[in-house]
Every structure is written in structure tokens, then in C-alpha cells.
Amino acid sequence: MNPSLEVEAFVQGLVQWLRFIVEIIGACTIGIGAAIALGRFLRALVTQQEADFNAIRLILARYLALALEFQLGADILSTAVAPGWQEIGKLGAIAVIRTGLNFFLSREMKEERSITEHETGVAEKAQNGSDPL
Numbered sequence: 001m002n003p004s005l006e007v008e009a010f011v012q013g014l015v016q017w018l019r020f021i022v023e024i025i026g027a028c029t030i031g032i033g034a035a036i037a038l039g040r041f042l043r044a045l046v047t048q049q050e051a052d053f054n055a056i057r058l059i060l061a062r063y064l065a066l067a068l069e070f071q072l073g074a075d076i077l078s079t080a081v082a083p084g085w086q087e088i089g090k091l092g093a094i095a096v097i098r099t100g101l102n103f104f105l106s107r108e109m110k111e112e113r114s115i116t117e118h119e120t121g122v123a124e125k126a127q128n129g130s131d132p133l
Contacts (some may be wrong), residue, residue, distance in 0.1 A: 012081045019077035025069030033063020054112045061109045068102045 037060040044056070075094050079087045 008081075015081050016029060017076055019074045022070055022074040022077060027069045029063055033067070036060075036063070049121040052116065054116050058109055058112050058116070061105055061112075065102055065105050065109070068098050068105070072098045078109060087122050 037056050040056050040059065041053075044052075057093075072095060075091055079091045083091070
């Protein structure tokens with residue numbers, strides 16, 4: 001057998017395993033974020049406090065954004081070794097969709113963070129007896 005074909009097969013196998021590991025990391029990131037957000041949500045329900053649901057959403061959104069990056073990395077790895085035009089087209093479509101999701105998720109996180117900071121500032125001013133506006 002041709003040594004260069006053996007090396008190519010080895011590299012392809014290695015890249016596929018790496019892609020698989022990166023996909024697992026992305027899935028675990030989603031699971032960890034969901035567990036943390038669920039824990040905070042349940043704690044807020046049990047203590048019957050008015051939960052800051054925006055803060056809980058932001059926690060989950062951060063983990064989802066990170067997981068999207070890992071998943072995109074896995075997709076890039078899947079086309080890293082001798083890609084055909086069909087694989088490149090799929091990667092392009094997936095990259096556009098995931099990048100768009102990440103963009104809108106990041107924008108929503110920024111908006112939610114500014115709303116939360118504004119609400120916190122208003123509440124602190126009200127507690128201190130100063131005019132909240």
C-alpha cells in the first residue's frame with residue numbers, strides 16, 4: 001500500500017475523532033448551561049423570590065453561544081481533510097446559519113444585560129430614597 005495513502009487515512013481518522021470530541025464538548029456545554037439555568041430557576045421558585053428571569057436567560061444564552069462556537073468548529077473540522085464542493089457548500093450554509101444565530105443571541109444578551117443594569121440602577125436609587133428617573 002502507498003505510504004502517502006496510509007498517512008492520509010490516518011489524518012482523516014484523527015480529524016474525525018477530533019471533530020467528534022469537539023461536538024461532544026459543544027453538547028456538554030449546552031447541558032451544563034441548561035443545568036445551571038434550571039438550578040437557578042428552581043431555586044427562585046422554591047424560595048418564592050421574584051426571580052430575575054432575564055439573568056437566568058442570560059446565563060443560558062452565554063452557554064448556548066459558546067456551544068454554537070464549538071459546533072461550528074466541529075463542522076469546520078469535518079471539511080478539513082480533502083473536502084469536496086458539496087461538503088464546502090454544506091459548511092458554508094451551516095456557518096451562515098450558526099453565525100447568524102450567534103449574532104442575534106449575542107445582540108439579545110447585550111440588550112438584556114443593559115435592561116437588567118438599568119432596572120438594578122433604578123431599584124438601587126429607589127432604595128436610597130433618590131429619584132429613580
